[in-house]
Amino acid sequence: MNELLPIKNIFNNKDVVSIDQFDRASVEKLFTTTRRILKMSPSRRLNLLKGKLVTLLFFEPSSRTFGSFSAAIKRLGGLTIDYQNPTETSSAVKGETLEDTIKVFENYSDAIVMRHYEMGAAKRAADAALFIPVINAGDGSGEHPTQALLDGFTLRQELGKLDGLKGVLAGDLLYGRTVHSLIRLFNLFNNVTLYLLSPKNLRLPEELMKRFAKSNVKLVEIPTEKDIPRDCDFWYWTRVQKERFKDLKEYEKVKTRFILTPELVKERGNKNMLLMHPLPRVGEIDERIDSDPRSIYLNKQVKNGMYVRMGLLQLILGK
Amino acid sequence: MNELLPIKNIFNNKDVVSIDQFDRASVEKLFTTTRRILKMSPSRRLNLLKGKLVTLLFFEPSSRTFGSFSAAIKRLGGLTIDYQNPTETSSAVKGETLEDTIKVFENYSDAIVMRHYEMGAAKRAADAALFIPVINAGDGSGEHPTQALLDGFTLRQELGKLDGLKGVLAGDLLYGRTVHSLIRLFNLFNNVTLYLLSPKNLRLPEELMKRFAKSNVKLVEIPTEKDIPRDCDFWYWTRVQKERFKDLKEYEKVKTRFILTPELVKERGNKNMLLMHPLPRVGEIDERIDSDPRSIYLNKQVKNGMYVRMGLLQLILGK
Amino acid sequence: MNELLPIKNIFNNKDVVSIDQFDRASVEKLFTTTRRILKMSPSRRLNLLKGKLVTLLFFEPSSRTFGSFSAAIKRLGGLTIDYQNPTETSSAVKGETLEDTIKVFENYSDAIVMRHYEMGAAKRAADAALFIPVINAGDGSGEHPTQALLDGFTLRQELGKLDGLKGVLAGDLLYGRTVHSLIRLFNLFNNVTLYLLSPKNLRLPEELMKRFAKSNVKLVEIPTEKDIPRDCDFWYWTRVQKERFKDLKEYEKVKTRFILTPELVKERGNKNMLLMHPLPRVGEIDERIDSDPRSIYLNKQVKNGMYVRMGLLQLILGK
Numbered sequence: 001m002n003e004l005l006p007i008k009n010i011f012n013n014k015d016v017v018s019i020d021q022f023d024r025a026s027v028e029k030l031f032t033t034t035r036r037i038l039k040m041s042p043s044r045r046l047n048l049l050k051g052k053l054v055t056l057l058f059f060e061p062s063s064r065t066f067g068s069f070s071a072a073i074k075r076l077g078g079l080t081i082d083y084q085n086p087t088e089t090s091s092a093v094k095g096e097t098l099e100d101t102i103k104v105f106e107n108y109s110d111a112i113v114m115r116h117y118e119m120g121a122a123k124r125a126a127d128a129a130l131f132i133p134v135i136n137a138g139d140g141s142g143e144h145p146t147q148a149l150l151d152g153f154t155l156r157q158e159l160g161k162l163d164g165l166k167g168v169l170a171g172d173l174l175y176g177r178t179v180h181s182l183i184r185l186f187n188l189f190n191n192v193t194l195y196l197l198s199p200k201n202l203r204l205p206e207e208l209m210k211r212f213a214k215s216n217v218k219l220v221e222i223p224t225e226k227d228i229p230r231d232c233d234f235w236y237w238t239r240v241q242k243e244r245f246k247d248l249k250e251y252e253k254v255k256t257r258f259i260l261t262p263e264l265v266k267e268r269g270n271k272n273m274l275l276m277h278p279l280p281r282v283g284e285i286d287e288r289i290d291s292d293p294r295s296i297y298l299n300k301q302v303k304n305g306m307y308v309r310m311g312l313l314q315l316i317l318g319k
Numbered sequence: 320m321n322e323l324l325p326i327k328n329i330f331n332n333k334d335v336v337s338i339d340q341f342d343r344a345s346v347e348k349l350f351t352t353t354r355r356i357l358k359m360s361p362s363r364r365l366n367l368l369k370g371k372l373v374t375l376l377f378f379e380p381s382s383r384t385f386g387s388f389s390a391a392i393k394r395l396g397g398l399t400i401d402y403q404n405p406t407e408t409s410s411a412v413k414g415e416t417l418e419d420t421i422k423v424f425e426n427y428s429d430a431i432v433m434r435h436y437e438m439g440a441a442k443r444a445a446d447a448a449l450f451i452p453v454i455n456a457g458d459g460s461g462e463h464p465t466q467a468l469l470d471g472f473t474l475r476q477e478l479g480k481l482d483g484l485k486g487v488l489a490g491d492l493l494y495g496r497t498v499h500s501l502i503r504l505f506n507l508f509n510n511v512t513l514y515l516l517s518p519k520n521l522r523l524p525e526e527l528m529k530r531f532a533k534s535n536v537k538l539v540e541i542p543t544e545k546d547i548p549r550d551c552d553f554w555y556w557t558r559v560q561k562e563r564f565k566d567l568k569e570y571e572k573v574k575t576r577f578i579l580t581p582e583l584v585k586e587r588g589n590k591n592m593l594l595m596h597p598l599p600r601v602g603e604i605d606e607r608i609d610s611d612p613r614s615i616y617l618n619k620q621v622k623n624g625m626y627v628r629m630g631l632l633q634l635i636l637g638k
Numbered sequence: 639m640n641e642l643l644p645i646k647n648i649f650n651n652k653d654v655v656s657i658d659q660f661d662r663a664s665v666e667k668l669f670t671t672t673r674r675i676l677k678m679s680p681s682r683r684l685n686l687l688k689g690k691l692v693t694l695l696f697f698e699p700s701s702r703t704f705g706s707f708s709a710a711i712k713r714l715g716g717l718t719i720d721y722q723n724p725t726e727t728s729s730a731v732k733g734e735t736l737e738d739t740i741k742v743f744e745n746y747s748d749a750i751v752m753r754h755y756e757m758g759a760a761k762r763a764a765d766a767a768l769f770i771p772v773i774n775a776g777d778g779s780g781e782h783p784t785q786a787l788l789d790g791f792t793l794r795q796e797l798g799k800l801d802g803l804k805g806v807l808a809g810d811l812l813y814g815r816t817v818h819s820l821i822r823l824f825n826l827f828n829n830v831t832l833y834l835l836s837p838k839n840l841r842l843p844e845e846l847m848k849r850f851a852k853s854n855v856k857l858v859e860i861p862t863e864k865d866i867p868r869d870c871d872f873w874y875w876t877r878v879q880k881e882r883f884k885d886l887k888e889y890e891k892v893k894t895r896f897i898l899t900p901e902l903v904k905e906r907g908n909k910n911m912l913l914m915h916p917l918p919r920v921g922e923i924d925e926r927i928d929s930d931p932r933s934i935y936l937n938k939q940v941k942n943g944m945y946v947r948m949g950l951l952q953l954i955l956g957k
Contacts, residue, residue: 042370051680053712055705063402064423067374070400071427074372081708082401082720083701095880096918100936104702104917107940108709242414279423280415298419302426361689382721383742386693389719390746393691401720561733598742599734617738621745 011315015126017136019145019184034311048318049078055109057083060117065137069113072309099128106132141175148181150305162189170197171238173204178278186217193218199254234274261286330634334445336455338464338503353630367637368397374428376402379436388432391628418447425451460494467500469624481508489516490557492523497597505536512537518573553593580605649953653764654773657783657822672949686956687716693747695721698755703775707751710947737766744770779813786819788943800827808835809876811842816916824855831856837892872912899924
């Protein structure tokens with residue numbers, strides 16, 4: 001596709017590179033479509049993408065997002081061409097540009113889902129593909145729009161609304177593309193307050209702080225766990241991403257600066273809150289809290305990832 | 320699944336981690352189901368797993384077992400999410416636990432087939448998966464139950480029975496999980512005698528010798544090829560597995576201690592015997608014997624691997 | 639299959655190892671079948687390989703050929719068992735021979751599409767497979783027959799004929815298997831003239847020059863770009879393949895000896911010519927020429943690759 005188009009309720013064949021393409025109506029439409037698909041009979045669902053072929057072009061390791069998209073496509077009757085780590089196994093080794101690779105795969109498939117290690121790669125891929133849509137499955141420390149959409153869908157399903165929510169975003173807010181996309185998503189709704197908790201050197205980029213200073217979403221940095229308001233609707237914890245650090249000593253210092261423990265939840269939480277995490281986790285959530293019914297990071301949140309991608313693919317590619 | 324359940328003729332949705340879960344009736348039921356599927360029309364067969372999605376989660380290289388399961392699923396109309404070597408290409412790189420990976424993939428798929436490099440990993444995975452079955456496709460030097468089942472199915476098809484058989488197990492009997500699972504399987508039948516032929520430092524673990532001392536299967540260690548009784552029904556040769564050795568000098572010493580040659584078969588064999596091997600082989604079977612009709616390691620045994628996995632998947636997941 | 643059979647209009651279940659197996663009638667039949675499939679309704683097309691399972695056994699990196707075959711099979715309703723880089727992820731690590739690997743996969747699938755890094759491997763694989771066909775997807779600096787067939791199909795579609803064409807073959811003519819297969823293909827037609835343009839140390843092997851000295855295809859070596867006749871029907875540019883060089887200094891010297899630029903096309907080309915390349919390119923085509931309508935390397939040529947493989951698979955495996 002040649003330009004990054006706003007979705008404006010018309011998903012058909014469009015690239016999905018950034019949450020910035022969505023308005024509130026588009027997000028609502030996606031959620032409605034997702035719920036509609038979940039109510040369909042299996043045999044009807046297996047017809048939605050019948051005969052469609054999607055390339056999963058993963059230049060960076062990702063079992064979770066790869067599996068989620070693969071399942072979403074196949075659960076709707078489509079098939080995939082699988083590419084994992086093409087930096088090692090493909091034309092990239094031979095020195096081909098990203099643009100050429102994309103142009104080749106658009107001749108084979110009806111859409112490309114791409115994970116890449118460089119920020120901006122998704123936009124470049126969308127520009128290169130002239131005839132078929134490109135869906136961003138994460139580009140470096142850039143965006144990961146379907147993660148934000150699944151988080152939004154999960155909150156909507158569990159809490160009945162996105163307007164007026166109060167939540168905590170904790171962990172790596174500097175490089176964490178998940179968090180960046182999620183803030184953008186909340187900005188489409190009204191009266192959301194997000195408490196930001198991070199190590200000093202992993203604070204939300206100044207640029208984003210400024211951008212949302214006069215927006216629908218109120219961003220409040222808090223210095224320690226003790227400053228978490230007791231009435232939050234959700235806590236959204238994230239991993240400090242080792243692969244984004246050049247100096248591993250810096251990583252070691254901050255990796256478990258904030259740990260989600262049963263004690264912390266008891267001290268600063270409430271009984272209706274949700275505990276979320278985009279996964280994988282590497283120590284920042286104490287496993288004792290996994291069995292708490294408020295913990296939904298290993299079940300509902302993951303399941304909703306597959307569901308919302310089914311909804312998105314159906315809107316973009318389906319009949 | 321929370322516990323390792325005995326199969327007891329009810330496969331539906333159960334984990335398959337060890338041959339120890341099977342009783343004789345379950346094995347017979349599996350074999351009968353497999354034969355029934357083989358008689359079906361292709362179009363009927365392609366409906367058995369229609370709409371089912373199975374994750375092939377392979378943490379260790381294995382072209383054969385991966386291909387066999389992939390084919391078995393697709394031959395019944397199901398689809399797969401493919402993971403090969405996720406140690407290099409997935410969340411495992413980011414430090415995720417096996418348990419978390421399993422919990423994620425159970426949200427996407429209807430079953431998980433797992434190959435792992437650590438003994439006990441299959442049980443851990445089965446414990447972690449709460450809603451869908453886990454099938455062990457080999458865990459380190461632990462078990463490889465479907466290999467034993469395919470070997471048993473092959474013997475049953477070719478010889479008409481498993482009771483009363485006499486056979487040789489040769490090669491690496493210490494680390495060879497194939498052999499361990501196979502002995503367990505024979506123990507469900509009556510009056511089986513197995514002659515054990517291995518380098519001294521690769522003898523069957525003492526624990527297994529003791530466990531089967533007063534069982535249905537009689538284990539007889541023999542020092543050399545010359546001690547093989549002439550009236551065996553089958554010879555089951557195995558590879559000395561390089562990847563299980565820490566000291567490669569030890570490996571070099573024993574890797575071709577016993578070689579299956581036409582001369583040996585002539586000297587110690589008989590005209591109705593079967594020559595079997597779980598593959599891959601790396602020198603322990605002389606290729607001159609490949610064309611001997613008694614050699615079934617490259618054809619019937621491999622084909623039956625796919626067949627018996629079709630039977631198993633149908634019993635666990637099918638309609 | 640035990641011998642390398644001439645195709646002679648009967649593709650059914652035959653190995654495809656070399657263009658030498660084809661006669662003119664076989665090539666025409668393949669092109670006709672391909673065109674017939676393109677005119678079918680999608681639902682009819684999705685039935686052609688329904689229930690068929692093809693192993694994609696790729697021992698060498700190749701995103702393009704892998705994706706093209708994967709798409710061709712799935713666009714006809716078949717499924718694949720995927721193997722990429724099995725040198726690292728499979729039985730090959732454990733020391734298994736190519737022959738054994740092939741014999742195993744022929745028990746699982748209805749055909750094997752193989753890419754290998756050694757010249758002659760495709761013939762070895764075809765010899766090893768007793769019951770199912772092997773299709774060569776490139777073996778070292780040997781052959782890559784489906785590339786030649788797609789190039790031929792593209793020229794036939796765009797120019798209406800293959801007889802009497804004049805074209806340039808430029809780049810690595812020594813190791814370039816694409817070029818070798820293409821010359822063999824042209825030899826099945828009449829009165830073709832090919833101008834050969836390459837660095838001195840990458841000239842077409844003497845053996846091929848001799849073989850085609852008195853054939854249907856006239857080979858004319860030209861020393862520089864300035865010697866390209868103005869009335870060529872097509873220019874076929876190729877990459878100098880880094881992976882074939884032992885001495886990387888030699889590679890650096892020649893890699894961009896000939897570059898296809900808008901200026902060169904203006905100076906030595908004409909308005910009806912086609913600009914082709916088997917891809918990937920790494921600098922030997924100036925990107926400014928991508929948007930020229932005569933450039934078909936990133937669109938028609940790639941698309942035709944998938945199409946002609948659909949035709950071939952249908953003739954070999956289809957109902």
